[in-house]
Amino acid sequence: MNAPINNFKLGLQSSRALAPSFERRRIQIYLFMVIGDIGALLAGFLLAGVAYNGDLPYSMALFEMQLFLPLYLTLGFYQRVYSIDALESRNFAIRRLLWSLALSAALLVFVVFYTKSAEDFSRAVFTLGLCFSAMLMIAARFCTFSFLHKFIGPTVLNVLVIEDGGPEVKLDHSYRISAEEHQLKEFKQNPSALDRLGRYVANMDRVIVSCPLDQREEWSFVLRAAGVNGELVSESLHELGAIGLHREEHFTSLAIAAGPLDLRARILKRLFDLSIAVPAILVLSPVMLAAAIAVKLESEGPVFFVQRRLGRGNRFFSMFKFRSMRAAESDHDGMRSAAKDDDRITRVGKILRKTSVDELPQLLNVLRGDMSIVGPRPHALGSQAGKKLFWEVDVAYWHRHSLKPGLTGLAQVRGFRGATDKERDLEDRLKSDLEYIANWNLPGDFLILVRTLAVVVHDRAF
Incomplete structure (x- = not known):
């Protein structure tokens, strides 16, 4: 099969299979x-x-x-x-x-x-x-x-698409037949139709039928009878994002969601987090102690700024930072993004933000399991892009919370950080976050961490 095979025509009385066995x-x-x-x-x-x-x-x-x-x-x-x-x-x-x-x-x-x-x-x-x-x-x-x-050709699989009035199936390198043209109807009362179908599906690795809802039961019956790997196309299931089927004794349910990481991947990611966070806290403890003293000496108020942020599973958690604003003017809801000449930020705070030292207490969040070293950055509930809340810009925003938030992420090393003055500022970050979640791997986390070292000091920190 050296090229895509579409709308395959076969005489109804032919005894040959559509394709040789692979x-x-x-x-x-x-x-x-x-x-x-x-x-x-x-x-x-x-x-x-x-x-x-x-x-x-x-x-x-x-x-x-x-x-x-x-x-x-x-x-x-x-x-x-x-x-x-x-x-x-x-x-x-x-x-x-x-x-x-x-x-x-x-x-x-x-x-x-x-x-x-x-x-x-x-x-x-x-x-x-x-x-x-x-x-x-x-x-x-x-x-x-x-x-x-x-x-052999572009594929080592034989795939047959049977079109019977259902949604269009776009699949390269597949055989296609029309159920109407080949008289594949009313199988239970038509042995000839079953015979034709049996010859058409011979040697097929996958048989995909696109039919209306009211015909799925009959197609399910004949595909099982033919002993093939049969599939039924469903627009509604595609819109739901169905990923599997679970059969119980008294009911059958569709699986439409799953965590992006399996158990093995979550264990590896957690071990990676701890292997970085524990040594980092030990090595950076003098810097953190100096920062804490500087914050306390410059202005009244707590050393840490604790803010409610959105974490994994869209659940709230308390995120730690060194306080960089005057305590009375700290924005705990995140309604107002920090600006370049923000008069709320203290002199020490400007240095901490410029060097990203204000983020170091989040290593404690990593130890607690609220955050990872690498992941989508956590946002405050009231964060806005332009004049809209983040989730009002794009509903896919909620999908970025299927993993733990991180100290750094793909969006940050690409330069998408700082204030979100325009909706586009969020869209760029969201695209990177969803790309990271879809393609997660441990070497990727290590590479992002290394790239972060080059952007620790940045001009979007204010």
Whole structure:
């Protein structure tokens, strides 16, 4: 299937399937990928032996490869290194490959350390072997995708879209037929229609039917009877954002929402927060103590400014900052954004804001679990963009609170910080916040933290 296939026409009496089966082909490709990875590991560790010791073969290199190979193959299957997704997306294939290599290496190093076998294990050979093998495997993935696109087509999946008066389905590289043209109606009283459908769905990996609401029950029946991976298109479910289905004994419910991070991701993010916050508090404690003394000496009032902000799940929490305004004029509701020549800000406060030192007490919020090191910045309930409250500018504003707020975020390192004089000021931040939530990953948090160091002192701090 080398190009998109639309409005496929097939004689009603034809006995041929719409498409040849890709299943056997995929299994063959998986087998070649496994053999290729084994060959890449062998070649990589042999090269490592030559580079390190000049011997071919070097017994230590072969020994380490033999230890590593079963771990990699086992984890590779669990990490979907050999899966349909790995054939559909080169980036997915390479990410899963590298992740499996890293996990396998970490596990082997742990085993070697735990069994006290380090004296029989060459770290240099193992590292070189791993690097050479990874490069060979990545090169093999590029060759695999080049082969797939040249000899098989843009996809290794057979997808059939049956149009029966429902909403339009836009899907590239799919077969399409009209239920009316092919007389696919009244299946329960029409064995011929069931026969035609059975031939059309043969060898299909997905069958998608777009039909009106009152015909979904019949289509559900015949798709189950055909034994295929069937799907029904629904505009209403699309608008609801349905993400899954839960079947209970007495009812069935649609899943239309889920947290952006699973348990493993939340644990990793929390460990990252603590690994940064605890050392930062210890290292920066002299700076925080000096700031507290300066705030107290300059004007009467508390050292900390405590304000109610919106946190995860749109729940309120108390956020800490060093007080930078005169206590009597502090804006606890956030109705008035600080301006460049704001007469409420003290002299010490200007320095604290300019250097972002006023934000350091939020490390305590991180320890308490109210905030993260990286995430959408928390806003006061009365914050406005132009003359509108934030959520009045864009209702998607509430979606930014599906993660904990952060000391810094993607919007901040992009320069979207400071006063929100215009609605556009909020729109830019919101777009970045939602992008961060949708694409969260731990390396991304680390990169944002590093980039934050370059904008700690900024001209939008007032």
